[in-house]
Amino acid sequence: MAKQMAKDPQKTAVVTELQVIEGNALNIPMYQLLKEDGSVHKGAELPEIDKELALKMFDTMQFIRVLDERMIAAQRQGRISFYLSSLGEEAAAIGSAAALKFEDMIMGQYREQGALAFRGFTIEQFMNQLFSNAKDLGKGRQMPVHYGSAALNFMTISSPLGTQIPQASGYAFGQKQSGDKTCTLCYFGEGAASEGDFHAGMNMAAVLKVPAIFFCRNNGYAISTPAAEQFAGDGIAPRAVGYGMKAIRVDGNDIFAVYKATQEARRLAVEENEPVLIEAMSYRMAGHSTSDDPTGYRSREEEEARRVREPMIRFRNWLVKQGWITEEEADAQQKAHKDTVLTALKEAEKIEVPRIDEIITDVYAEPTEALKVQLEELKAHIRKYPDAYPNTAGGAK
Amino acid sequence: MAKMNLLQAINSALDVAMAKNDKVSVFGEDVGHFGGVFRATSGLQEKYGRARCFNTPLVEQGIIGFANGLAAQGSFPVAEIQFGDYIFPAFDQIVNETAKFRYRSGNEFNVGGLTIRTPYGGGIHGGHYHSQSPEAYFAHTPGLKIVMPRNPYQAKGLLLSAIFDPNPVLFMEPKRLYRAAVGEVPEEEYTLPLGKAEVVQEGTDVTVIGWGAQVEVIERAAELAKKDGVSVEIIDLRSILPWDVDTVAKSVMKTGRAVVSQEAPHTMAFGSEVAATIQERCFLYLESPVMRASGIDTPYPLAHEKEYFSDHLKTYEAIKRSLNY
Numbered sequence: 001m002a003k004q005m006a007k008d009p010q011k012t013a014v015v016t017e018l019q020v021i022e023g024n025a026l027n028i029p030m031y032q033l034l035k036e037d038g039s040v041h042k043g044a045e046l047p048e049i050d051k052e053l054a055l056k057m058f059d060t061m062q063f064i065r066v067l068d069e070r071m072i073a074a075q076r077q078g079r080i081s082f083y084l085s086s087l088g089e090e091a092a093a094i095g096s097a098a099a100l101k102f103e104d105m106i107m108g109q110y111r112e113q114g115a116l117a118f119r120g121f122t123i124e125q126f127m128n129q130l131f132s133n134a135k136d137l138g139k140g141r142q143m144p145v146h147y148g149s150a151a152l153n154f155m156t157i158s159s160p161l162g163t164q165i166p167q168a169s170g171y172a173f174g175q176k177q178s179g180d181k182t183c184t185l186c187y188f189g190e191g192a193a194s195e196g197d198f199h200a201g202m203n204m205a206a207v208l209k210v211p212a213i214f215f216c217r218n219n220g221y222a223i224s225t226p227a228a229e230q231f232a233g234d235g236i237a238p239r240a241v242g243y244g245m246k247a248i249r250v251d252g253n254d255i256f257a258v259y260k261a262t263q264e265a266r267r268l269a270v271e272e273n274e275p276v277l278i279e280a281m282s283y284r285m286a287g288h289s290t291s292d293d294p295t296g297y298r299s300r301e302e303e304e305a306r307r308v309r310e311p312m313i314r315f316r317n318w319l320v321k322q323g324w325i326t327e328e329e330a331d332a333q334q335k336a337h338k339d340t341v342l343t344a345l346k347e348a349e350k351i352e353v354p355r356i357d358e359i360i361t362d363v364y365a366e367p368t369e370a371l372k373v374q375l376e377e378l379k380a381h382i383r384k385y386p387d388a389y390p391n392t393a394g395g396a397k
Numbered sequence: 398m399a400k401m402n403l404l405q406a407i408n409s410a411l412d413v414a415m416a417k418n419d420k421v422s423v424f425g426e427d428v429g430h431f432g433g434v435f436r437a438t439s440g441l442q443e444k445y446g447r448a449r450c451f452n453t454p455l456v457e458q459g460i461i462g463f464a465n466g467l468a469a470q471g472s473f474p475v476a477e478i479q480f481g482d483y484i485f486p487a488f489d490q491i492v493n494e495t496a497k498f499r500y501r502s503g504n505e506f507n508v509g510g511l512t513i514r515t516p517y518g519g520g521i522h523g524g525h526y527h528s529q530s531p532e533a534y535f536a537h538t539p540g541l542k543i544v545m546p547r548n549p550y551q552a553k554g555l556l557l558s559a560i561f562d563p564n565p566v567l568f569m570e571p572k573r574l575y576r577a578a579v580g581e582v583p584e585e586e587y588t589l590p591l592g593k594a595e596v597v598q599e600g601t602d603v604t605v606i607g608w609g610a611q612v613e614v615i616e617r618a619a620e621l622a623k624k625d626g627v628s629v630e631i632i633d634l635r636s637i638l639p640w641d642v643d644t645v646a647k648s649v650m651k652t653g654r655a656v657v658s659q660e661a662p663h664t665m666a667f668g669s670e671v672a673a674t675i676q677e678r679c680f681l682y683l684e685s686p687v688m689r690a691s692g693i694d695t696p697y698p699l700a701h702e703k704e705y706f707s708d709h710l711k712t713y714e715a716i717k718r719s720l721n722y
Binding site for chain 1: 422448451453454456458459461462463464465466467468469470471472474486489490493494497499500501502503504505506507509539540542563564592639642643
């Protein structure tokens with residue numbers, strides 16, 4: 001049978017016996033190297049990772065876990081308005097980001113703070129965004145966790161789900177045209193994969209052969225909706241085949257498997273202009289965000305059962321067995337992160353909000369005349385009622 | 398100079414832009430070898446190759462999502478949506494992404510290189526889904542620029558400005574005039590300013606404001622009014638976002654009367670914004686309320702297109718209502 005025969009109906013193979021293809025005809029196994037206890041599967045080939053890189057990946061995981069825990073608490077205390085934890089999914093973000101070149105673009109959904117930290121986003125930068133203060137790169141315009149940094153090739157997060165997927169196709173197309181041998185990695189969840197933009201972006205990437213990696217974190221939940229109510233087939237990975245795209249299913253909680261899968265996807269993307277869909281199987285141990293309570297939609301038993309697959313212990317056990325870190329060193333590292341995070345939090349909290357003048361910048365490259373007039377009217381109003389606008393009254397003079 | 402129709406002027410603008418900067422690319426449904434259903438992109442694939450002028454799959458949200466990403470990467474994508482009536486699957490990408498890209502990132506990223514071209518408007522027996530004028534939906538979106546040219550000369554100069562403007566631009570082309578409007582157009586590069594209206598005809602009794610294909614309708618109405626001894630000042634807004642309030646206000650303060658003539662359905666069309674602004678800026682100069690001639694508040698009909706349309710006679714009547722109030 002000719003490959004891709006559907007492009008030419010004349011070449012479509014003919015059968016006289018009616019064939020009904022089962023919806024689950026394609027079942028894709030999950031690539032795994034590390035067992036849950038951190039030991040290596042017999043015959044499994046670990047990626048070439050030196051001690052320095054392995055420890056950086058682990059350190060980033062520890063940092064993110066501390067940051068997430070502390071900021072959930074800060075939200076509960078009313079110090080920030082919102083937070084969104086990546087608990088349990090750190091390996092998926094950090095393992096994939098580690099397999100990229102720094103020049104590659106990352107487009108996140110909103111639960112990939114590990115990838116951003118791996119790229120070098122500082123604790124101060126995290127905090128300034130979370131407190132939407134004057135030093136936030138995003139000028140205090142978006143809810144907490146909507147990070148972005150041009151210097152780190154990490155596209156600013158936007159809330160609408162899946163919009164970054166066709167954008168990744170376009171960005172990668174530009175990279176291909178420029179010939180600079182870079183790619184775009186685009187994260188999203190299995191819930192966002194139900195959006196029309198998923199279909200749009202995947203199909204365009206496959207047809208236009210762009211160097212993009214579509215990295216789906218299948219963490220089992222879209223807010224409260226479990227995966228079983230999200231799709232009927234065998235998850236997200238088989239969909240790639242329908243688009244004529246390569247697919248990998250990987251254990252998202254096995255940082256080595258994620259690293260190796262992403263490395264291969266990057267090779268295919270950059271060297272062969274073959275986009276790849278990676279589905280990383282994980283579990284959202286946290287709630288969706290600080291705005292929901294998982295006990296309302298799943299059982300403690302389920303959470304406990306999934307906890308044994310969590311990624312950090314697995315990696316830590318391997319590192320200890322390897323002799324690259326001791327339990328004491330790992331604990332000390334965690335303690336140090338706690339101190340750093342707390343200090344940075346207290347510091348960021350003290351920084352004032354952006355100046356009121358920033359309310360009209362960046363709508364356009366230059367503010368329009370109408371916007372300038374509206375700003376002056378607004379400032380006059382604030383001057384008239386300074387007590388009603390205490391954050392900006394000082395800057396409205 | 399050469400005689401060109403509006404399509405040829407668009408094609409010439411794209412050609413000039415692509416020759417000038419190799420980061421300009423043109424894509425959309427059927428725009429490749431075929432040259433687009435209206436032929437606005439004819440010959441561009443042959444001249445600049447398949448990497449810079451190409452067909453996309455049939456997916457408007459994908460076309461604009463892709464274009465957003467490509468613009469963010471530093472290119473100048475000119476994305477075509479085949480009909481303005483089919484732009485709505487891309488509404489989220491345009492309103493939530495294109496328009497907010499720079500603002501939400503604190504200028505870390507922008508899609509300023511993006512231009513979206515789409516034909517709009519009726520008069521081609523296109524029924525509901527090949528005739529709409531959806532500009533007002535987008536005019537409610539800070540961060541976008543919206544440009545609507547009235548003739549070939551304007552189309553080329555404004556499109557060249559749009560492509561290289563550091564902001565994303567929605568460029569809406571009056572499809573009724575694609576072949577009907579013919580005029581002298583320079584073959585080389587030239588630009589016309591965005592956000593600036595043009596006084597198309599000076600007059601003293603009443604100011605009539607329009608944009609895009611409607612300017613031609615207004616000109617015919619003004620001819621009728623002239624026979625009654627009425628001197629009409631005609632303003633083509635050219636850009637409706639941002640729009641040139643000063644030129645309109647200056648004219649209305651001079652004439653004391655204002656009429657907006659627009660193709661879109663009456664309620665919440667862009668003329669509502671123009672009328673509200675005129676009463677804010679010119680209240681004590683006004684001799685009569687700001688009048689509007691619009692399409693009626695129905696979906697765009699087929700058999701009754703002529704009756705639905707805000708034609709020269711309805712515009713003429715609005716001028717008389719303004720004068721005889």
